[in-house]
Amino acid sequence: MLEKALKGSPKYYTWIGFLVLIILGASGIYIMQLMQGLTITGMSRDVSWGFYIAQFTYLVGVAASGVMIVLPYYFHHYKKFKDLVIFGEFMAIGAVVMCLGFIVVDIGQPQRMLNVVLYPTPNSILFWDMLVLNGYLILNVLVGWTCLECDRQHLPHPKWTKVLAYTSIIWAFSIHTVTAFLYQGLPGRHYWLTAILAARFLASAFCSGPAILLLVILLTEKVTTFKANVEGISTLAKIIAYAMCVNVFFFLLEVFTAFYSNIPGHMLPLVYLFKGVHGHHELVPFMWTAVALGLGSLALLIPPKLRDNMKLLPWSLAILVIATWIDKGLGLLIGGFNPNPFEEISPYWPTGKELIVSAMIYALGALVVTILFKIATEVKQETGASQKTEISSEA
Amino acid sequence: MNHTRRNFLKFAGLTAAGLCVASAGSVMAAATAATEKASEKALQAKRWAMVIDTKRVGTKETIDVLAKACHAAHNVPDIPGRQNVKWIWAAGFDEAFDQPNNFMDESLEKREFALLCNHCASPSCVRVCPTQATYQRPDGIVAMDYHRCIGCRYCMAACPYGSRSFNFMEPRLHLDLAKLNKEFPTRMRGVVEKCNFCVERLAKGKIPACVEVSQGALVFGDLSDPASEVRKVLREHYTIRRKPALGTEPSVYYII
Ligand code: SF4
Ligand code: SF4
Numbered sequence: 001m002l003e004k005a006l007k008g009s010p011k012y013y014t015w016i017g018f019l020v021l022i023i024l025g026a027s028g029i030y031i032m033q034l035m036q037g038l039t040i041t042g043m044s045r046d047v048s049w050g051f052y053i054a055q056f057t058y059l060v061g062v063a064a065s066g067v068m069i070v071l072p073y074y075f076h077h078y079k080k081f082k083d084l085v086i087f088g089e090f091m092a093i094g095a096v097v098m099c100l101g102f103i104v105v106d107i108g109q110p111q112r113m114l115n116v117v118l119y120p121t122p123n124s125i126l127f128w129d130m131l132v133l134n135g136y137l138i139l140n141v142l143v144g145w146t147c148l149e150c151d152r153q154h155l156p157h158p159k160w161t162k163v164l165a166y167t168s169i170i171w172a173f174s175i176h177t178v179t180a181f182l183y184q185g186l187p188g189r190h191y192w193l194t195a196i197l198a199a200r201f202l203a204s205a206f207c208s209g210p211a212i213l214l215l216v217i218l219l220t221e222k223v224t225t226f227k228a229n230v231e232g233i234s235t236l237a238k239i240i241a242y243a244m245c246v247n248v249f250f251f252l253l254e255v256f257t258a259f260y261s262n263i264p265g266h267m268l269p270l271v272y273l274f275k276g277v278h279g280h281h282e283l284v285p286f287m288w289t290a291v292a293l294g295l296g297s298l299a300l301l302i303p304p305k306l307r308d309n310m311k312l313l314p315w316s317l318a319i320l321v322i323a324t325w326i327d328k329g330l331g332l333l334i335g336g337f338n339p340n341p342f343e344e345i346s347p348y349w350p351t352g353k354e355l356i357v358s359a360m361i362y363a364l365g366a367l368v369v370t371i372l373f374k375i376a377t378e379v380k381q382e383t384g385a386s387q388k389t390e391i392s393s394e395a
Numbered sequence: 396m397n398h399t400r401r402n403f404l405k406f407a408g409l410t411a412a413g414l415c416v417a418s419a420g421s422v423m424a425a426a427t428a429a430t431e432k433a434s435e436k437a438l439q440a441k442r443w444a445m446v447i448d449t450k451r452v453g454t455k456e457t458i459d460v461l462a463k464a465c466h467a468a469h470n471v472p473d474i475p476g477r478q479n480v481k482w483i484w485a486a487g488f489d490e491a492f493d494q495p496n497n498f499m500d501e502s503l504e505k506r507e508f509a510l511l512c513n514h515c516a517s518p519s520c521v522r523v524c525p526t527q528a529t530y531q532r533p534d535g536i537v538a539m540d541y542h543r544c545i546g547c548r549y550c551m552a553a554c555p556y557g558s559r560s561f562n563f564m565e566p567r568l569h570l571d572l573a574k575l576n577k578e579f580p581t582r583m584r585g586v587v588e589k590c591n592f593c594v595e596r597l598a599k600g601k602i603p604a605c606v607e608v609s610q611g612a613l614v615f616g617d618l619s620d621p622a623s624e625v626r627k628v629l630r631e632h633y634t635i636r637r638k639p640a641l642g643t644e645p646s647v648y649y650i651i
Contacts (some may be wrong), residue, residue, distance in 0.1 A: 036564060036565075036584075037562065037563050037564045037565065037584035037585055038546075038561070038563050038585070039564035039584075040479055041563075043477065043478075043563070044476075044478050044563075045477055045479060045480075045551075045557070045560055045561065046477060046557070048548045048551040048552060048561055049462035049548060049552060106547070107545055107546050107547055107585075108545065108546020108548070108561065108562070108584070108585025108586060108587075109544065109545050109546045109583075109585040109586060112526075112543070112544075112545045112546075113545060115525075115526040115545050116525045116526055116545065118526075119526050119527050119543070121524065121526065121527050123522055123523075124522070124523050124524055124525040124549070125523065126523065126525035126547060126549055130525070138400050138522070182549075183552075184551055186519065186553045186555075186642040187519050187555050187642065187643065188554075188555025188556075188638065188641055189552065189555075211559075225433075234458055245543045262642070263630070265493075333559040336552075337552075340557060341554075341555055341556055341557035342486060342490035342491075342557060343489060343490060343493070344490070346477060367452075
């Protein structure tokens, strides 16, 4: 099927070329990082993980989110998601590729990466994270690819794909739980040391991930002949709305626990993020933007009238994505490291070079997603499934 | 695992020693291997610990003396800014201990405390390291293998004491190469490092560098031996440890 990625319109080629250009251009900066070390980033002795690991964390959520389509389809036989399943799986592949990319660029001695495998250390959560992420990647490649191939040949899906699909549903929860465990088991990092972190991660993943997926699907509809089931889209939007409510609720639980208990260690990270401490206000505007956009997205997604308005939906989703990204892609990491072990604030901001290297990984992910989605839509076109011309009620 | 690791290191050490008797290249291997090869002179303990008399080393100047000795012995680079590397340094009471007191006596308020890796009995840094590059030796010292560390910095997030430094850049650029201690390896960029309780000196029968220059203000010894000097000092003085509530069980005690 890979050949389908090679034939495309000039627009398709321009986009691919654009992504490749970003990857090549930005890899120059990455090589610079390899030669000079992570000193080119804004990280420090105190904030020893930064933008890279934050993106990794966010994208694990995106990878896990495909399950919001796959689960209703397989567990509840919700047929309206039939055309979307493959996109959920392919999106997960792209997201895991980016996750691995962000880990690689964050590591100080990437050529020694295999040490994690050579000296397996089960007491390290990073070891498990490596296992579950790679496992999830393999599961999605196997299931997605095989099912699509069968669709193309008008064959029924082999039984084992169903077993693997069920496995991948449980697995999706595990990847984000394990990623949360990376953080929530560390003594002395108050912002992370909370039992609800894994639940928060999942809630935020299950709104932001499907939101991104839905945006990409809407875009796919624009540029290809593919047409998703309208009812399916509106169900997915409903799921996103619920997940965002839970996400906000979980966050408010944190706020209550911190402030009602009045324990400084629990309050300080939140105070730093939302009000500033010791004269440091770096993140305050961002966090309040997240609050405003988060609440705004709820206001646009909860009322069915607004949610089902297809003109409005992309905007509602976009502001939801921005809000959750600030929360998890900026606040979580910086708030976790501040105050530092000496009760001081150590501001962090990614450098331009750090952002360029991140752009390289994002472009790589976009490339993978583009190619996979291209193949999927072509197959659907070939088999005449979910096309614009037909009345969209394909079951 | 410690056992196989020791054996491996012994083997590696012997091989290295056999291959290049005194070449510069063997310095690195020697530093790790020598510590594991128990020579007769080596100081040994079940659990090494340190007691710091903060009444005697309680100023920036006195702590600087310790830091100079340590950093010279271990080729710790002097890097300006927040990407710095430090093994032992001075900090005020509020930074060192999480028990703020808004009305503290003046002498304590002005006092500085020497901070270093606590060589915790339940070290969270060891727990998280995905490669066992950070490991706990049978004598309680939390040691590092700079050649195995992948630089993921998970241990830095896990250490609640800020004891660890990452080599964000090439450390040798910030070292006076003429004054290098040839007995101890320099590090490469991209790996984490921290105080090692002078394992390389203990192996040669010497006490840690900071203890040596402290004129008796720092006491080093075996916590498991009731007759040891550290236990004697601990019996006679009121001491505290950093963040005991976190359950890491630090092996560094402070006489207040
Ligand atoms: S002080 Fe930090 S680095 Fe040292 S042993 Fe304890 S947790 Fe590990
Ligand atoms: S940075 Fe090195 S020592 Fe620290 S956890 Fe990672 S591999 Fe282990």
